[in-house]
Amino acid sequence: MHFELSERGQDYLARVKAFMRDHIEPIEADFWRDVQALNPDGNWRNWQHPPVLEALKAKAKAQDLWNLWMPDAELGAGLSIAEYAHIAEQTGRSLMAPTVFNCNAPDTGNMEVLWRYGSETQKAQWLTPLLAGEIRSVFCMTEPEVASSDATNMQATAIVEGDEIVLNGRKWWSSGIGDPHCKIAIFMAHTPNAEASRHGQHSMVLVPLDTPGVEVQRMLPVFGDFDAPHGHGEVTFTDVRVPVANFIGGPGQGFSIAQGRLGPGRIHHCMRCIGAAEKALELMIDRGLARTAFGKPLLNLGGNRERIAEARIAIDQARLLTLYAAWKMDAVGTFAAMTEISAIKVVAPNVLQMVVDMAIQLHGGAGVSRDTPLTAFFAQARSLRLADGPDEVHKGVIAKIEIAKRDFKS
Missing domain, CATH: 2.40.110.10 (Butyryl-CoA Dehydrogenase, subunit A, domain 2)
Structure with a gap:
């Protein structure tokens, strides 16, 4: 078992980091302000994207940073699940990056269903334009x-x-x-x-x-x-x-297809959670160093240093568990990795929720506003504890597998 990236994986990861640094991070705050201005309410019939999104997608496609999740090298990057996991972590630091790279849910899961189980006609009609980012x-x-x-x-x-x-x-x-x-x-x-x-x-x-x-x-x-x-x-x-x-x-094939769809998707979700948690921790530290209260930096008050240490420990544990699940899926398949997949689906959103909550607390009023991505990260974490199976269902899966190891039927 090893988590080292191939040269191909290292190249993609380095280029994703550079693209995000040069093209996404400088404009993301303005992008979300434009989204709010263009879409002020729930009337979805009038919703639209800021034009910069299509321009960024075109740049990403031109740089071969497109469909990075796709294991078929003719249709995407051709990376293993474990290799793509590192890229998913990076894109999780941004709320718009997955869409820019055509790696956004639920499209990735739906495309995987069509790629694995769709007929040639279905692929031509729907998979092709989805892979192109046209629909x-x-x-x-x-x-x-x-x-x-x-x-x-x-x-x-x-x-x-x-x-x-x-x-x-x-x-x-x-x-x-x-x-x-x-x-x-x-x-x-x-x-x-x-x-x-x-x-x-x-x-x-x-x-x-x-x-x-x-x-x-x-x-x-x-x-x-x-x-x-x-x-x-x-x-x-x-x-x-x-x-x-x-x-x-x-x-009658719905459940068997769903299991094939959800395995890789849960790796993607969990690694994006870890990327978001890393971003939240960075924001927390920056805020704590920049602000003072009672004559001290905020980081030196109220146990905040211990919270930073707790966040670092939790994020690294979640990352290692998720990378292990990804490695096991690559090595022996989704069904052999059911314990690990269920475990990360519980762990990663909970870690993100915990870290974001700490960051919100240290930001004070700004933490519950839209001036930072923290509220969006919190909503992401809390929602994912329900989506693709609630925590309780995944814990039940883990318990069932463990009990069965003792030859007990449950």
């Missing part, structure tokens, strides 16, 4: 009427009628659906089959968002912020009809 996508799974921590509770249906699939259901927290470039949804729903297992009765279906019966009802604010122009929508599907060819991998 965006959304994953519609969570539902408001049920406890979505147990995905088998899903009430939305995908029923085959002749050569069509009829879709009905209500989804929410459909992240990215407010983006003006969002064109395609992956809709996960129940496809009843009395002969199939409990986890063999759900399907993923490609649904163009302009299909009759698809209606975005509203955008949901996260701690009062609509996250424009990305957004998290509540969407209804009423007698939506699409061709049977829009099944991904076939009916």
Whole structure:
């Protein structure tokens, strides 16, 4: 086991760091002020991106800093999961960098689904423009009427009628659906089959968002912020009809596809959390050195030095655990690394939440404003403790695997 990067990985990481230093960091604060000015409320129909985003994407693509997450060297960087993890950490320091490099969720996960499980027709129609950054996508799974921590509770249906699939259901927290470039949804729903297992009765279906019966009802604010122009929508599907060819991998394959989708994505999320935690720690130290109270730098008051030490320990522990999970996925596959994947999904967002909370406290009033990225990082951390499975579900997975090692069935 080793975490050293190949020469190719080192080159990509160095160039990502340079691009972020030279092109993203100098303009990011202004970029988010422009976002707020262009998108002042939850009316997603009028949302738009500042023009500089497309210019930065073009620069990144021209420098071959594009689709860095993609393990296929013909379609992206061709890096291993462990190598890309280091890049994800760097992009996590910025709220806009993942989009600039076409490495943003949920598109990376959706592209991976199409790349691994999509038909050639599906790839040509949807994967190609997603890889080019011409369109965006959304994953519609969570539902408001049920406890979505147990995905088998899903009430939305995908029923085959002749050569069509009829879709009905209500989804929410459909992240990215407010983006003006969002064109395609992956809709996960129940496809009843009395002969199939409990986890063999759900399907993923490609649904163009302009299909009759698809209606975005509203955008949901996260701690009062609509996250424009990305957004998290509540969407209804009423007698939506699409061709049977829009099944991904076939009916009943939803859960097996989801496991393949979520493994690498959780590495990406967790390493971005670690990058955000590093940025928060840097902001905390800078603030503590620049401000004085009661005749001393803030860092010398109230146990702040101990908090910095605690943050450093926690971040490094989280990074090592996540890199180990990434290495194990590369070495033996996703299913052999289920304990580690679940562990990092608990650890990394909690570490980010802890470090950001410390940084907010040291910033005082500025910490809860939009003058720093801290509030956005906090929302990211707290949301990720629910997204892709809440903490409790992942702890349950870990416990089940550990108990099974003792030949006890649970």
